[in-house]
Amino acid sequence: MIFRVDENLTDEQQAQIARNWFRENGSFVFGGILLAVGGLFGWNQWQDYAIVQAERASALYEEIALAVRSGRVSQADELLFDLDREYASSPYIDQARLIIAKSYMERNDFEAAAGQLAAIVASSEYDEMRHxxxxxxxxxxLQQRRLDDALEVIGELTPESAFAAQYANVRGDIFYAMERVDEARTAYQLALVSDPQSSVIDRVFVQAKLDSLGVVDSTPSVAIEPAPEPAE
Structure with a gap:
């Protein structure tokens, strides 16, 4: 039961993936919780219970999404607290944090956005959501110009995963902002190499950023000795 999403999908597309995943696997998620406390119900009973819980989690997520779309971010935060308290194993929690963080970003409340994203990094059960x-x-x-913090978040090494190109691209932007041009160039090159089919990054844009850094002349310099003066 792996929950997979793509960082380049819209929030609504990611939410639909979460809904589909939970419809298919929600009974196992909540069922595992029930079995862990002693199997109080028979299979049919707890499966029915799990389906109801999944539907309630979905409905609560939809309320959060509606609150965000309506500009009621404070209400969305309150509903997120309820979702986290009642359905801690639900992938909807991560998705709700993402859309709330995006809403804060649109309001230039960067610290509030960072708080939601940091919570996913720290507590999500899903590798893809953490990435x-x-x-x-x-x-x-990076937007806050907290460049050392940005680099610490992203890490110095690109993970060997489907997100490798995105990591390299973002790292290139951070290095460029730090005026570490050679490292930015290397990062952009790695991003292009990691995604030759342009499936997760905009290769044209990344190539444009790379081109703007100029070409390094790797030809070794050779000292030219002056010609000897002719003998008189």
Whole structure:
């Protein structure tokens, strides 16, 4: 039961993936909780219970999404607290944090956005969601010009995963902001190499950033000795 999302999908597309995943796996998630406390119900009973819980989690997430779309971010935060308290194993929690963080970013409340993203990095059960949150948190810190913090979030090494190109691209932006041009160039090159089919990054844009850094002349310099003066 792996929950997979793509950082480049819109929030609504990611939410639909979460809904589909939970419809298919929600009974196992909540069922595992029930079995852990002693199997108080028979299979049919707890499966029915799990379906109801999944539907309630979905409905609460939809309330959060509606509150965000309506500009009621404070209400969305309150509903998120309820979602986290009642359905701690739900992937909707991470998705709700992402859309709330995006709303805060649109209001230039970068610290509030960072708080939501950091919570995903620290507590999400899903690797993909942690990667997405790290990438977005690094960009928040970059926007704040907290460059050392941005680099710390993203890490010095590119993870060997489907997110490798995104990590390299963001790292290139951070290095460029730090005026570490050679490292920025290397990072952009790695981003292009990691995604030859342009499936997760905009290769044209990344190539443009790379081109703007100029080409390094790797030809070794050779000292030219002056010609000897002719003998008289």
């Amino acid at each position: 997405i949150a790290k990438l977005r948190l690094a960009r928040v810190r």
